[in-house]
Amino acid sequence: MKLGGFSLSTFPKGYKSCSLNAGIKDDTLDFTILFSEVRASAAAMFTKNQFCGAPVVVGKEHIADGYLQAIAVNSKNANVATGEKGLEDTRKVTEAVAQELSIDPKDVLPSSTGVIGVPLPVEKILTAIPGLKNKLTEDGLEQSAKAIMTTDTYPKFRTRKMGNVTISAMAKGSGMIEPNMATMLSYILTDAAIEPAQLQKMLKKAVDVSFNSVSVDGDTSTSDTVVLMANGLAGEVNVTEFETVLTDLCIELAKEIARDGEGATKLVEVQVTGADDHTVAKKIGKSIINSPLVKTAIFGEDPNWGRIMSTIGNSEDKVNTASVSVSFADVYVFKNGAPAEDKRAELAEYLKTDEVLIKISLGDGPGAATVWGCDLSYDYVKINGEYTT
Amino acid sequence: MKLGGFSLSTFPKGYKSCSLNAGIKDDTLDFTILFSEVRASAAAMFTKNQFCGAPVVVGKEHIADGYLQAIAVNSKNANVATGEKGLEDTRKVTEAVAQELSIDPKDVLPSSTGVIGVPLPVEKILTAIPGLKNKLTEDGLEQSAKAIMTTDTYPKFRTRKMGNVTISAMAKGSGMIEPNMATMLSYILTDAAIEPAQLQKMLKKAVDVSFNSVSVDGDTSTSDTVVLMANGLAGEVNVTEFETVLTDLCIELAKEIARDGEGATKLVEVQVTGADDHTVAKKIGKSIINSPLVKTAIFGEDPNWGRIMSTIGNSEDKVNTASVSVSFADVYVFKNGAPAEDKRAELAEYLKTDEVLIKISLGDGPGAATVWGCDLSYDYVKINGEYTT
Numbered sequence: 086m087k088l089g090g091f092s093l094s095t096f097p098k099g100y101k102s103c104s105l106n107a108g109i110k111d112d113t114l115d116f117t118i119l120f121s122e123v124r125a126s127a128a129a130m131f132t133k134n135q136f137c138g139a140p141v142v143v144g145k146e147h148i149a150d151g152y153l154q155a156i157a158v159n160s161k162n163a164n165v166a167t168g169e170k171g172l173e174d175t176r177k178v179t180e181a182v183a184q185e186l187s188i189d190p191k192d193v194l195p196s197s198t199g200v201i202g203v204p205l206p207v208e209k210i211l212t213a214i215p216g217l218k219n220k221l222t223e224d225g226l227e228q229s230a231k232a233i234m235t236t237d238t239y240p241k242f243r244t245r246k247m248g249n250v251t252i253s254a255m256a257k258g259s260g261m262i263e264p265n266m267a268t269m270l271s272y273i274l275t276d277a278a279i280e281p282a283q284l285q286k287m288l289k290k291a292v293d294v295s296f297n298s299v300s301v302d303g304d305t306s307t308s309d310t311v312v313l314m315a316n317g318l319a320g321e322v323n324v325t326e327f328e329t330v331l332t333d334l335c336i337e338l339a340k341e342i343a344r345d346g347e348g349a350t351k352l353v354e355v356q357v358t359g360a361d362d363h364t365v366a367k368k369i370g371k372s373i374i375n376s377p378l379v380k381t382a383i384f385g386e387d388p389n390w391g392r393i394m395s396t397i398g399n400s401e402d403k404v405n406t407a408s409v410s411v412s413f414a415d416v417y418v419f420k421n422g423a424p425a426e427d428k429r430a431e432l433a434e435y436l437k438t439d440e441v442l443i444k445i446s447l448g449d450g451p452g453a454a455t456v457w458g459c460d461l462s463y464d465y466v467k468i469n470g471e472y473t474t
Numbered sequence: 475m476k477l478g479g480f481s482l483s484t485f486p487k488g489y490k491s492c493s494l495n496a497g498i499k500d501d502t503l504d505f506t507i508l509f510s511e512v513r514a515s516a517a518a519m520f521t522k523n524q525f526c527g528a529p530v531v532v533g534k535e536h537i538a539d540g541y542l543q544a545i546a547v548n549s550k551n552a553n554v555a556t557g558e559k560g561l562e563d564t565r566k567v568t569e570a571v572a573q574e575l576s577i578d579p580k581d582v583l584p585s586s587t588g589v590i591g592v593p594l595p596v597e598k599i600l601t602a603i604p605g606l607k608n609k610l611t612e613d614g615l616e617q618s619a620k621a622i623m624t625t626d627t628y629p630k631f632r633t634r635k636m637g638n639v640t641i642s643a644m645a646k647g648s649g650m651i652e653p654n655m656a657t658m659l660s661y662i663l664t665d666a667a668i669e670p671a672q673l674q675k676m677l678k679k680a681v682d683v684s685f686n687s688v689s690v691d692g693d694t695s696t697s698d699t700v701v702l703m704a705n706g707l708a709g710e711v712n713v714t715e716f717e718t719v720l721t722d723l724c725i726e727l728a729k730e731i732a733r734d735g736e737g738a739t740k741l742v743e744v745q746v747t748g749a750d751d752h753t754v755a756k757k758i759g760k761s762i763i764n765s766p767l768v769k770t771a772i773f774g775e776d777p778n779w780g781r782i783m784s785t786i787g788n789s790e791d792k793v794n795t796a797s798v799s800v801s802f803a804d805v806y807v808f809k810n811g812a813p814a815e816d817k818r819a820e821l822a823e824y825l826k827t828d829e830v831l832i833k834i835s836l837g838d839g840p841g842a843a844t845v846w847g848c849d850l851s852y853d854y855v856k857i858n859g860e861y862t863t
Contacts, residue, residue, distance in 0.1 A: 135795055136787030166783040168812035201780020202813055302766045307784045377691045377766065377850075378858055385859025391590020394555040395696045398525030406524055423557035424591055461766075463852050469767055470774025 095244045097251040097276035098318040099123060101221035104232030107213035109206055110161040110199070114232035116213055119156040119272055120186060120221055125316035126278075127153035128285035129194065130292050132309035139164045139171035139205075140195040143179060144310060147191050151281025153314055154192035156272055157182045158233050159210060160257075161199040165307040174207040181214045198235055198257065198270055198308050226274070230255035233270055236468055241341040245330050249319045250277040252330060256311075256338040259301065259347050271296065271311040271338060277327060278317035287328045288313045295335030298367065298456045301346035302465075303375040311335075343457040348464030351383055352457065355443045360452030365402045367454035372396050373443060374458030383441055384460035388432035390418040393443065408448040413441065484633045486640040486665035487707040488512060490610035493621030496602035498595055499550035499588070503621035505602055508545040508661055509575060509610055514705035515667075516542035517674035518583065519681050521698035528553045528560035528594075529584040532568060533699060536580050540670025542703055543581035545661055546571045547622050548599060549646075550588040554696040563596040570603045587624055587646065587659055587697050615663070619644035622659055625857055630730040634719050638708045639666040641719060645700075645727040648690065648736050660685065660700040660727060666716060667706030676717045677702045684724030687756065687845045690735035691854075692764040732846040737853030740772055741846065744832045749841030754791045756843035761785050762832065763847030772830055773849035777821035779807040782832065797837040802830065 099122040107116040129148045131141050147153065157178060164171045175195050183190035197205065230240035236259040244253040256271035279287075292311055313331075344352040355373045360366035373379055376396045382389040393411055397404060407422035413435055417425040435441075441460075488511040496505040518537045520530045536542065546567060553560045564584050572579035586594065619629035625648040633642040645660035668676075681700055702720075733741040744762045749755035762768055765785045771778040782800055786793060796811035802824055806814040824830075830849075 134784060134787040135789065135793050136783045163780070166780055166808065166813060200778070201784060202807070203780075204813075303764075307787055375692075377854070381855050381858035384855065387859060389589070389591075391552070391555055391592075394525045395523060395590060398523040398696055400524065404524050418591070419555065424555060424593075461855060463855050465766070466770050466773065466850060466852050466855060469770035470776060 095246070095251065096223065096226055096253050097274050099276055099316050100226070100274050101223055102225040102229045103217055103220045103222065104225065104229045105213060105217070105220065107159065108209045109159060114228070115159055115161045116210060117158045117229045117232045118182065118217060118221065119229060119274065121154050121274070121314055121316040123316050123318065124152050124154050124192060125314040126151060126281045126284050127312065127314045128281060128288040129310065129312045130288060132306055134307045134309070136166055136307050138197055138308045139167060139175040140197045141308060141310060142172060143175045144194045144196065147179070147194050150191070152192060153194050153312070154188045155182060155186055156194045156196060156312055158196040158270065160233055160235055162197060162203060162205050163199045163201050163308050164197040164205040165201040167202070167204055170204060174205045177207055178210055181211050185214050185218050194312055196270055196308070196310050198233065201307060226253055226255065230257070233257045235259065236347055237345055239345060241338050241345070243334050243337050245334060247322060247326055247330055250275060250322045250327070251319065252277070252334060254334045254338055256342060258342040259345050270308070273311070273313040273331070273334070275313070275315045276317065276319035277315050277322040278320055279315045279322065279324070279327070283324065284313055284315055287331055290328070291332040291335040294332060295339040298454065299339045299343050300371055300374045300456070300458050301343065301349070340457050343459050346459035347468045348462040348466070349459030350439065350462055351460045352440045353383060353443065353459055354440065354455060354457050355445065356455050357445045357447065358453045359447040359450050361402070361450045362452040363454055364452070366447070366452040367456060368402065369397060369400050369445065369447070370454050370456035372400065373445070374456050377461055380458070380461035383436065384462045386433060386436040388413070388418070388429050388436060394419060397445065405448050410446040412444045484635070484640065485612065485615055485642050486663050486705070488665055488705050489615070489663050490612055491614040491618045492606055492609040492611065493614065493618050494602060494606070494609065496548065497598045498548060503617070504548055504550045505599060506547045506618045506621045507571065507606060507610065508618060508663065510543050510663070510703060510705040512705050512707065513541050513543045513581060514703040515540060515670045515673050516701065516703045517670060517677040518699065518701045519677060521695055523696045523698070525555055525696050527586055527697045528556060528564040529586045530697065530699060531561060532564045533583045533585065536568070536583050539580070541581060542583050542701070543577045544571060544575055545583045545585060545701055547585040547659065549622055549624055551586060551592055551594050552588045552590050552697050553586040553594040554590040556591070556593055559593060563594045566596055567599055570600050574603050574607050583701055585659055585697070585699050587622065590696060615642055615644065619646070622646045624648065625736055627734055630727050630734070632723050632726050634723060636711060636715055636719055639664060639711045639716070640708065641666070641723060643723045643727055645731060647731040648734050659697070662700070662702040662720070662723070664702070664704045665706065665708035666704050666711040667709055668704045668711065668713070668716070672713065673702055673704055676720055679717070680721040680724040683721060684728040687843065688728045688732045689760055689763045689845070689847050690732065690738070729846050732848050735848035736857045737851040737855070738848030739828065739851055740849045741829045742772060742832065742848055743829065743844060743846050744834065745842070745844050746834045746836065747842045748836040748839050750791070750839045751841040752843055753841070755836070755841040756845060757791065758786060758789050758834065758836070759843050759845035761789065762834070763845050766850055769847070769850035772825065773851045775822060775825040777802070777807070777818050777825060783808060786834065794837050799835040801833045
């Protein structure tokens with residue numbers, strides 16, 4: 086674990102959690118409850134994948150009124166492409182959790198991550214739930230960040246103070262990562278008092294520049310979910326300040342997801358400026374982050390920048406090639422439509438770093454975006470060639 | 475070389491070729507001339523990449539009148555992202571070739587493939603051209619198919635007879651392969667008599683279902699070019715029959731490109747049926763072929779079919795998930811919106827084959843498409859991590 090050392094005072098008030106092994110696949114932590122002592126304002130964003138998981142379907146129903154009191158998450162099985170039975174299984178789990186916690190089933194948001202197309206071992210989960218209320222603790226959030234992992238190599242957890250108010254956020258995700266209007270799984274808990282509508286607006290803005298700006302492999306998961314709960318126990322908060330902190334937190338976690346991308350050895354940041362608008366800038370940035378040719382060159386520490394030019398040239402949007410400039414950090418490889426002075430040796434040295442920054446200027450338009458990804462290594466192939474077998 | 479044994483009589487009349495080493499990068503064959511004794515009707519399709527190579531720009535000018543007499547190809551350097559100097563270099567090469575062959579420079583189509591962003595070593599090529607006319611032979615086409623290779627592991631060459639008429643076709647391509655309205659490089663020579671306009675129409679149709687239905691890594695090259703020359707020396711031909719043979723030839727070569735994709739161990743064919751139209755079917759087929767998660771699972775011979783469902787679900791087009799069926803060859807994994815009987819053991823056995831067929835039925839729409847690709851292996855990462863260094 087790269088993180089650690091959080092004390093009780095660094096967590097938001099009134100939240101408890103518990104993670105245990107329900108035996109879904111092996112003997113690691115695979116089932117987690119995040120619980121607020123009081124009903125909390127809540128906002129969420131979900132995957133746009135049309136084969137979304139059963140928990141996403143049920144989660145959308147339960148968040149509709151803007152309130153939640155618990156999140157029930159299992160790893161090791163995504164409960165996706167499981168038909169009508171998958172939906173029934175998810176409802177059984179949320180009902181059992183609600184009964185155990187003496188709350189309304191509609192205030193429980195279910196979430197699942199793991200293999201697709203395998204029925205959820207629902208009996209194992211239902212067996213694990215009774216008695217779980219007594220296992221809830223106030224200092225377990227960091228352990229929960231570990232329990233929701235799949236191929237992640239370390240938990241992603243951050244916490245921030247703003248006066249009386251605390252925001253704690255966890256995320257998981259390592260492969261099948263190109264979130265679209267949401268991320269893999271991220272749960273953000275705060276004790277600030279904020280109305281659901283405002284919460285949803287802030288979450289949407291933060292997610293656009295963080296989780297939705299990350300891609301490991303261009304595959305949008307069927308289970309992407311980010312949930313923000315605000316139980317109000319720490320009172321009012323300066324909304325502008327809260328939004329800034331929330332966005333920073335989401336960006337930090339999003340970068341962790343890219344850095345910990347399956348098999349990744351380097352975090353890649355692409356800054357696009359001078360585009361016609363933000364959407365174009367983001368699309369071009371994402372295409373660089375997703376190009377297997379660019380990704381393997383970065384893995385190989387090979388300054389083969391022609392592949393970046395080719396990827397930009399494939400944009401659906403019109404690019405004025407004569408005004409394009411590209412640099413690695415501050416070393417230009419292409420300037421105003423023509424190759425820059427050859428600095429391959431310097432670039433090869435730069436590429437030995439574990440954080441690669443590519444800057445692309447498309448001209449003098451107002452559109453800009455920053456996106457994050459990672460390189461493509463032998464280990465990505467290994468991890469994904471052997472996932473279910 | 476997997477192919478071979480072609481005799482002079484299997485080549486179209488009136489074409490000569492020559493391949494030699496001009497010393498562009500190392501001592502392998504890197505410069506090729508394909509020459510017709512008489513001016514030939516010609517059709518061509520080029521990449522849509524906005525950073526297209528200098529030879530593509532000049533090639534478009536030279537094919538504009540519908541006639542060509544020679545194609546001059548170099549490998550090891552793409553002459554892309556090389557600015558104004560790149561265009562001048564290409565024109566110098568076509569002019570020198572035209573002078574050597576005593577033909578109009580406008581009847582020479584230039585073509586380059588290799589690294590992007592490195593100036594063409596034009597002096598080396600210009601030095602190699604004088605005296606080249608005497609080296610032209612009538613039986614060298616297969617050697618030319620070898621000379622245009624970059625990371626290909628074997629030459630791609632096919633020839634077909636239709637009565638008096640012969641069509642010979644070569645192609646190269648192994649990485650940066652997702653042709654868009656053209657392929658990497660393919661040159662098709664025939665002695666049939668066909669007008670340029672008709673030739674272009676036939677080529678466009680054939681390319682759509684062949685080269686433009688292949689993807690190795692989703693990256694459309696800056697150099698994609700397919701050229702069809704018809705010098706008429708064998709006389710008239712049944713146009714319908716010719717079109718069928720041309721299309722078959724293009725499909726065979728396209729499949730070879732996928733089979734020989736960088737690092738590939740398996741050819742993957744995806745057949746999509748029941749879509750609203752051909753475009754939707756092709757887009758969904760391509761998304762499966764390009765998913766790194768699907769590709770690595772196939773490399774690992776892991777029947778992790780949930781990744782196919784996830785990829786279908788990410789389609790921009792509306793999918794009626796309840797009517798989707800998916801099979802590997804004839805073994806269903808998903809039928810009418812629900813998982814089929816679990817046959818993972820049988821599937822694992824099937825995946826040991828070196829040609830994997832995935833069939834996707836989206837419903838009862840009229841749209842269908844077949845696309846080809848390959849798996850994603852350790853060797854793809856190795857080849858592309860070490861390309862220029």
